[in-house]
Amino acid sequence: MQAIIATLGYVFSPDRQRILMIRRNTRPDDVHYGYYNGLGGKLEPGEDVVDGMRREIREEAGIDCTGLELAGTVSWPGFGRDGANWFGFLFRITAWTGTPLDGNDEGSLHWVEVADVLAGKLPMWESDRHFLPLVFAEKPEVFHGVMPFASGRALSWNFNTI
Numbered sequence: 001m002q003a004i005i006a007t008l009g010y011v012f013s014p015d016r017q018r019i020l021m022i023r024r025n026t027r028p029d030d031v032h033y034g035y036y037n038g039l040g041g042k043l044e045p046g047e048d049v050v051d052g053m054r055r056e057i058r059e060e061a062g063i064d065c066t067g068l069e070l071a072g073t074v075s076w077p078g079f080g081r082d083g084a085n086w087f088g089f090l091f092r093i094t095a096w097t098g099t100p101l102d103g104n105d106e107g108s109l110h111w112v113e114v115a116d117v118l119a120g121k122l123p124m125w126e127s128d129r130h131f132l133p134l135v136f137a138e139k140p141e142v143f144h145g146v147m148p149f150a151s152g153r154a155l156s157w158n159f160n161t162i
Helices: 049-061 114-118 128-135
Strands: 004-012 018-023 039-042 064-076 086-097 107-113 143-146 158-161
Touching: 004 049, 004 064, 018 039, 018 114, 039 049, 049 064, 049 086, 064 128, 086 128, 107 114, 114 128, 128 143, 128 158
Parallel strands: 004 086, 064 143
Antiparallel strands: 004 018, 004 039, 018 107, 064 086, 143 158
């Protein structure tokens, strides 16, 4: 399978009760428009996933990651435009320096309660609700999941932990 390789990070507040999320609200043609999401994006050529995650957080939030934990990976066959396959490395950002931006070209940044995210109180991809409990687990295990998409909707969700 050929796939777009990407990172997706969840920046924790120092007390670990909130996470920094982007509300994609600047471009109405954005497939994520109106949704809250973690920070991240496509890897650049020659970049490893940790450097890619650090770069994306710096570009999108203006902060430098000093503590990263791999939460897991998700394969999203058919997720992208025209059915493109995506493969994402998901991270918990547990330590960082700097002052987060208020927003960027893609949207506004907000500190949101982890409990509100898990309770479904924010507009976000319905499919994220399958893997976010694994990302925010009290005793997290690295997971590897597959979530096929068709016509903009998740068809199923399966994962393994190691």
